[in-house]
Amino acid sequence: NAGVTQTPKFQVLKTGQSMTLQCAQDMNHEYMSWYRQDPGMGLRLIHYSVGAGITDQGEVPNGYNVSRSTTEDFPLRLLSAAPSQTSVYFCASSPLNSGGGSYEQYFGPGTRLTVT
């Protein structure tokens, strides 16, 4: 059972370049999300999805696009990279909240992105 996988582990981009961070899970989870982790700021939600074909914005969505064509995959696209997007990116998944409690979110190992 692989859980949540992310590729690549490391990436260096030049300002203005575009790229896609990949995220996949094999637990049949409906809910998937992307966070960025910056020093002194914890993790902040970028985008999330409650199922195939459904996505929504989180706290810091600007400069990022997502789509969800399958339950398993939730790629994050940087349209035109900027130095402010230098960060560590984590993908997470969980079952949908059935109300009255919340499920554990499972995190991938992260992608460390540097934009020069």
Next chain:
Amino acid sequence: GDSVTQMEGPVTLSEEAFLTINCTYTATGYPSLFWYVQYPGEGLQLLLKATKADDKGSNKGFEATYRKETTSFHLEKGSVQVSDSAVYFCALTLNTGTASKLTFGTGTRLQVTL
């Protein structure tokens, strides 16, 4: 909006010392509360959780009690080990809707020495 406030780190302790990491929250509804741990070079993993007031979450010797009256969820461990060195995140999610969006604190780095 919803927010989580954690004590500033780093926290440096000797092995077998008592640990407390403070966490308080602000939320419009009735949240579930979590502690996640991040070991060096890894992603986050759930340490413990509590879904309603007065619940106590526990795992690997760590404990935290959901205190609604003080809006707190402090993490404690009676005797820390070097292997507990990591960054600890307090987080909340509201029990409404189907999307379990987490709001995180800034994290507290714990360093345990021999």
